[in-house]
Amino acid sequence: MEDGFQLPDAKIAIVGLGLMGGSLALALKGKCTALYGIDSDHTTLKLALSKNIVDQVDTDPVKLLQQADLVILATPVLAIIEFIHQLPSLLQKPCILLDLGSTKKDILQAMANLPENFDAIGGHPICGKEKLGLENADANLFQNAPFVITPLERTTQRARNATEQIISVLGARLIEMDAEEHDRTLASTSHLPFLLSSALALSTPEEFAPFVGTGFRSTSRLAGTPSQMMMGVLKSNRENILNTIQTFCSSLNEITFALQKEEYTQLELLLNQSHTIYQSLVSNP
Numbered sequence: 001m002e003d004g005f006q007l008p009d010a011k012i013a014i015v016g017l018g019l020m021g022g023s024l025a026l027a028l029k030g031k032c033t034a035l036y037g038i039d040s041d042h043t044t045l046k047l048a049l050s051k052n053i054v055d056q057v058d059t060d061p062v063k064l065l066q067q068a069d070l071v072i073l074a075t076p077v078l079a080i081i082e083f084i085h086q087l088p089s090l091l092q093k094p095c096i097l098l099d100l101g102s103t104k105k106d107i108l109q110a111m112a113n114l115p116e117n118f119d120a121i122g123g124h125p126i127c128g129k130e131k132l133g134l135e136n137a138d139a140n141l142f143q144n145a146p147f148v149i150t151p152l153e154r155t156t157q158r159a160r161n162a163t164e165q166i167i168s169v170l171g172a173r174l175i176e177m178d179a180e181e182h183d184r185t186l187a188s189t190s191h192l193p194f195l196l197s198s199a200l201a202l203s204t205p206e207e208f209a210p211f212v213g214t215g216f217r218s219t220s221r222l223a224g225t226p227s228q229m230m231m232g233v234l235k236s237n238r239e240n241i242l243n244t245i246q247t248f249c250s251s252l253n254e255i256t257f258a259l260q261k262e263e264y265t266q267l268e269l270l271l272n273q274s275h276t277i278y279q280s281l282v283s284n285p
Contacts, residue, residue, distance in 0.1 A: 104182045
């Protein structure tokens with residue numbers, strides 16, 4: 001495999017043309033030599049061709065993978081892991097492999113067991129919508145969003161360069177982390193918020209619908225994410241998520257106790273602390 005990688009000369013196969021894969025294809029269109037789309041859904045592939053999002057499509061990955069020198073996995077986490085296990089029987093030639101999975105530890109463990117012809121690197125663009133599917137894809141989805149990379153020990157400079165060029169074209173911000181740190185962090189900033197939104201929706205009677213305003217909508221928005229997109233995340237990051245739930249419950253208990261005991265000075269102090277922390281969290285780039 002040559003040392004250099006130039007995105008304009010690359011042939012890229014994207015496995016999974018949903019929101020993330022479709023948005024990636026839209027952003028990469030015209031920035032590389034060829035784009036191939038692989039998806040199990042025939043309707044999605046027809047849409048991708050009709051909108052000229054990719055150059056070729058197929059439900060069978062073998063033919064298109066053979067043409068690619070960079071393969072990007074943009075399916076849900078468990079599907080990514082399953083596909084990685086199948087890759088050695090699908091492709092024997094050298095290629096760079098990048099994934100976009102929302103958790104990294106289990107995916108990197110699967111990547112580490114791949115044959116040497118796969119130059120693998122983990123990735124996770126921290127962006128998205130609760131409305132999924134290719135019809136909601138957006139070329140600007142990654143603009144100014146954090147894009148975490150989690151290299152393996154075996155990851156070459158070529159794979160790093162390829163990923164950095166893609167991130168630059170997307171307009172995203174590169175952050176490098178190890179897989180365990182990534183999963184621990186995202187449990188708090190992504191996976192717990194989804195569960196809190198879900199719990200809020202579960203605890204709100206449906207007859208209250210006429211009184212739902214912007215506050216409820218913004219707080220519960222993530223509950224609109226289809227469960228099949230999150231089950232793999234919750235399974236693969238279970239321990240970290242349970243830890244974040246415990247931390248959240250401790251904070252909620254403090255607020256509950258202050259309200260029960262009518263300790264309004266303490267309650268105001270807690271709310272002021274949360275306000276300060278919120279401002280700090282959302283003001284960081």
